[in-house]
Amino acid sequence: MRRGPWLWACAVLAYLFLYVPLIIVVVYSFNDSRLNAEWVGFTWHWYEILLNDENMLRAATNSLLIALVASSVATALGTMAGIAMHRYRPKLLPFMVITPVAMPEILLGVSLLLFFIQVLNLTLGMISVILAHITFCIGFVAIVVRARLAGMDESIFEAARDLGATPWETFKYVTFPLILPAVIAGFLMSFTLSLDDFVITFFTAGVGVSTLPLQIYSMIKIAVTPEVNAVSTVLMLLTLTMIVLAARFAPETLKSHT
Amino acid sequence: MPFSTITALLRTRLTRWAVSGPPFLFLLLFFLAPSLIMVLASFRYPGEFGGLAPLRDADPVVLQGLTLETYQFFFSDIIYAEIFLKSFVVALATTLICLVMAYPLALLIARSPKKHRDLMVLLVILPFASNFLVRVYAWMIILGPQSAFARLFNDVLGLFGIGPVALLFSPVAVLIGMVYVHLPFMILPLYTNLEKHDPVLLDAAQDLGANAWQRFWRVTFPLSLPGVFAGSALVFIPVLGMFAIPDILGGTRDMLIGNLIKEQFLGVRDWPFGATLSIMLTIAVLAWAGFSTWLAKKWSHGYA
Numbered sequence: 286m287r288r289g290p291w292l293w294a295c296a297v298l299a300y301l302f303l304y305v306p307l308i309i310v311v312v313y314s315f316n317d318s319r320l321n322a323e324w325v326g327f328t329w330h331w332y333e334i335l336l337n338d339e340n341m342l343r344a345a346t347n348s349l350l351i352a353l354v355a356s357s358v359a360t361a362l363g364t365m366a367g368i369a370m371h372r373y374r375p376k377l378l379p380f381m382v383i384t385p386v387a388m389p390e391i392l393l394g395v396s397l398l399l400f401f402i403q404v405l406n407l408t409l410g411m412i413s414v415i416l417a418h419i420t421f422c423i424g425f426v427a428i429v430v431r432a433r434l435a436g437m438d439e440s441i442f443e444a445a446r447d448l449g450a451t452p453w454e455t456f457k458y459v460t461f462p463l464i465l466p467a468v469i470a471g472f473l474m475s476f477t478l479s480l481d482d483f484v485i486t487f488f489t490a491g492v493g494v495s496t497l498p499l500q501i502y503s504m505i506k507i508a509v510t511p512e513v514n515a516v517s518t519v520l521m522l523l524t525l526t527m528i529v530l531a532a533r534f535a536p537e538t539l540k541s542h543t
Numbered sequence: 544m545p546f547s548t549i550t551a552l553l554r555t556r557l558t559r560w561a562v563s564g565p566p567f568l569f570l571l572l573f574f575l576a577p578s579l580i581m582v583l584a585s586f587r588y589p590g591e592f593g594g595l596a597p598l599r600d601a602d603p604v605v606l607q608g609l610t611l612e613t614y615q616f617f618f619s620d621i622i623y624a625e626i627f628l629k630s631f632v633v634a635l636a637t638t639l640i641c642l643v644m645a646y647p648l649a650l651l652i653a654r655s656p657k658k659h660r661d662l663m664v665l666l667v668i669l670p671f672a673s674n675f676l677v678r679v680y681a682w683m684i685i686l687g688p689q690s691a692f693a694r695l696f697n698d699v700l701g702l703f704g705i706g707p708v709a710l711l712f713s714p715v716a717v718l719i720g721m722v723y724v725h726l727p728f729m730i731l732p733l734y735t736n737l738e739k740h741d742p743v744l745l746d747a748a749q750d751l752g753a754n755a756w757q758r759f760w761r762v763t764f765p766l767s768l769p770g771v772f773a774g775s776a777l778v779f780i781p782v783l784g785m786f787a788i789p790d791i792l793g794g795t796r797d798m799l800i801g802n803l804i805k806e807q808f809l810g811v812r813d814w815p816f817g818a819t820l821s822i823m824l825t826i827a828v829l830a831w832a833g834f835s836t837w838l839a840k841k842w843s844h845g846y847a
Binding site: 289291292293295296299300302303304306307309310313320321322323361362363365366368369372373375377378381382384385387388389390391392393395396397398399400403404416417419420423427452477481483484487488497498501502505506509513517520521524525527528532 | 554555558559562563565566567569570571573574575576577578580581584644645647648650651652654665666667668669670671672673674675676677678680681682683684685687689690691723726727730755780781783784785786787790791801804805808809814817818821824825828
């Protein structure tokens with residue numbers, strides 16, 4: 286195939302553009318200087334500060350708790366939505382599943398803020414953030430599960446029915462084991478998205494609760510220190526692990542971004 | 544009808560509701576209802592202490608509780624139209640830059656041996672693994688006044704006698720941040736499209752005497768239009784509503800629609816006007832989606 290030198294040069298530049306900024310963040314997290322300007326010497330100092338930063342640790346705990354609860358519920362609801370969309374071809378459900386993901390995030394953020402305060406009269410905090418995260422995670426799980434079902438032979442389910450299996454038995458012994466990789470991948474994706482979300486959390490968290498992205502945001506808005514680089518590096522490692530896990534369980538998730 | 548048929552029918556119905564009911568109800572409550580409330584809120588008066596005024600107010604002037612005031616306000620001041628226009632320009636520029644940067648890489652991956660492709664795609668996705676704010680923060684470091692890059696840049700400008708310029712907190716920084724965060728969204732759909740092209744077509748074009756330039760513009764590019772449009776939508780729409788990147792990398796004058804909406808909800812707390820702006824953004828997104836679908840149909844008509 287034709288891959289001329291120009292194509293190579295442009296492609297290498299694009300990869301450099303993607304990676305150099307992140308490498309700089311990681312490298313400066315080990316830099317013995319308050320300024321992210323030039324390399325002075327190696328240190329673990331910023332990681333020590335990070336480990337002793339109570340606000341940061343509380344935010345990390347909140348983030349993990351929110352991600353765990355939100356992605357569990359979203360996985361259950363999203364799997365149901367994926368199966369329903371595949372089996373019954375409903376009209377409204379795909380719209381409600383896809384739109385929150387396809388619109389600019391800020392719209393879901395402010396409409397939920399309005400809804401929580403004005404209609405539910407809910408104090409913003411952990412609960413409102415979890416509910417908001419479930420709303421946008423359902424779509425990702427549903428899409429992965431439906432993609433998995435679409436690639437399967439319908440006759441398996443018919444065979445189960447012909448052999449006298451009830452719908453529940455068909456689900457338990459046939460459908461669920463078959464879609465399990467997609468369900469796990471959906472869970473890991475939701476977990477990562479929830480852990481990473483800034484915009485929607487920003488509007489639905491109020492003053493009640495802080496998460497890692499909110500903490501990072503206030504740090505870069507107020508005073509930038511390499512502690513931000515350190516927490517960024519830790520977060521990168523965490524999400525990297527989730528992506529590698531997702532890729533192992535269901536390689537098709539890598540393509541579901543599109 | 545025999546009893547067994549009725550129970551079977553009932554069971555199918557019940558199964559259907561058991562499966563689609565929970566996600567449907569959840570999204571009805573936490574997506575559809577809030578969206579409708581937003582529409583309603585845009586026709587309301589602001590409350591005395593922020594939020595919305597109570598619907599049944601003792602004051603006879605606002606007895607009805609519904610008004611077109613916020614919409615009149617939106618159209619009365621040219622500044623809001625300007626901010627919308629600026630957001631469109633930024634979104635369009637980001638989309639075009641992403642397209643130009645993404646195309647060679649997507650093409651290279653699509654034309655690489657099959658065994659290398661997955662790894663090359665993974666390398667595009669991995670930067671996603673870092674938090675969105677981290678990716679924006681990286682550019683704060685690179686463009687910051689003390690950074691090696693900014694100093695080198697200003698030294699070069701100095702050679703031409705142009706005074707030092709601040710890279711950070713400028714429209715250029717906003718644009719770089721926008722491109723950086725959204726580039727993978729352009730690469731992936733382009734690659735998915737280009738990968739499906741049959742190389743025989745290019746051989747045929749070459750046999751017919753087309754040079755490399757003609758082969759690209761008259762075969763590869765027209766065939767890749769669906770990918771171009773898919774990627775453009777994935778970049779344009781989120782950029783149009785983005786508030787965090789201008790907030791972090793931009794100066795005070797680089798406000799976009801997203802910043803305006805955020806300001807209404809969290810800053811000045813004029814929620815009805817914030818809701819009006821959100822409705823306007825929704826309309827802009829839908830109009831854009833409709834326009835690009837129409838354009839995609841029209842352009843790919845002769846080729847597909």
